[in-house]
Amino acid sequence: MGNFNLSHRVVLAPLTRTRSFNNVPQPHAILYYSQRASQGGLLITEATGVSDTAQGYPNTPGIWTKEQVEAWKPIVDAVHAKGGVFICQIWHVGRVSNSCYQPNGQTPISSSDKSLTSSHAQQFTPPRKLSTDEIPNIVNDFRLAARNAIEAGFDGIEIHAAHDLPKRFALDAPLNKYNRETFYTSDPVVGYTDYPFLD
Numbered sequence: 001m002g003n004f005n006l007s008h009r010v011v012l013a014p015l016t017r018t019r020s021f022n023n024v025p026q027p028h029a030i031l032y033y034s035q036r037a038s039q040g041g042l043l044i045t046e047a048t049g050v051s052d053t054a055q056g057y058p059n060t061p062g063i064w065t066k067e068q069v070e071a072w073k074p075i076v077d078a079v080h081a082k083g084g085v086f087i088c089q090i091w092h093v094g095r096v097s098n099s100c101y102q103p104n105g106q107t108p109i110s111s112s113d114k115s116l117t118s119s120h121a122q123q124f125t126p127p128r129k130l131s132t133d134e135i136p137n138i139v140n141d142f143r144l145a146a147r148n149a150i151e152a153g154f155d156g157i158e159i160h161a162a163h164d165l166p167k168r169f170a171l172d173a174p175l176n177k178y179n180r181e182t183f184y185t186s187d188p189v190v191g192y193t194d195y196p197f198l199d
Contacts, residue, residue: 004085004155007040014044014089014160020061023049025071029061030078037084047091047160050145051138053109055101056093063088063148064141072152080153088149090142091160095127109134 012033020026037043049055049062062068072088079086095110102108102125110127130138146157 001042004042005040006042006085007038010041012036012041012043014046014158016057016060017046018057018059020059023052023055023060023062024068025061025075027074029075033075033086034078034082037079037082037086039083040085041083042085042087043079044087044089044158045154047089048145048149050090050092051141052103053106054092054141056097056108057101063090063145063152069148069152072149072154076153085155086153087156087158088152088154089158089160090145090149092138092141096124097127098123099125109138 017029017032019028033043033045046061049060049064051064052062054062054064061072063072076086093108095108095112095114095116097108099105099107107128108125109130111130113127113129115126116124142159149157
């Protein structure tokens with residue numbers, strides 16, 4: 001797979017574990033990930049927040065602070081010690097959040113001010129629509145998280161840009177309409193059809 005020589009086709013898919021207290025990966029994750037590592041095996045981390053506004057669930061890990069980067073390092077080292085290839089999945093939950101997970105209890109940010117329409121809607125706070133001027137800040141959060149993942153020793157990153165329900169794309173298709181103003185840059189992240197912040 002690209003630059004990686006994988007020895008088999010079994011992959012540890014991302015699993016939201018909700019065991020990273022204060023969004024900092026904990027030492028027990030060393031055992032969790034290393035037990036699943038094998039020579040030439042591919043592991044993808046649980047979804048890892050790119051910023052303090054990226055959170056939508058309790059105790060999910062982040063990679064936007066130095067403390068988080070340092071906490072990931074021994075986990076990554078343990079996977080590498082077993083010969084595994086370790087990818088960090090980075091994300092921002094967008095409107096799939098509640099103000100209790102947001103800094104200072106603020107409203108979650110999204111591509112729309114429309115509330116999530118699902119059977120789980122009662123747990124989500126109606127979001128605030130991002131302005132076009134705010135999008136570069138979110139893109140920068142992803143850039144910083146990617147750099148931090150490499151600093152932590154990960155072999156690469158995966159951008160998680162679709163979440164909620166299996167039918168999310170169908171539910172949110174009206175939210176992802178083409179808006180020329182949001183395509184202000186050639187950055188491939190911004191141009192992604194299902195990017196959670198674009199109209």
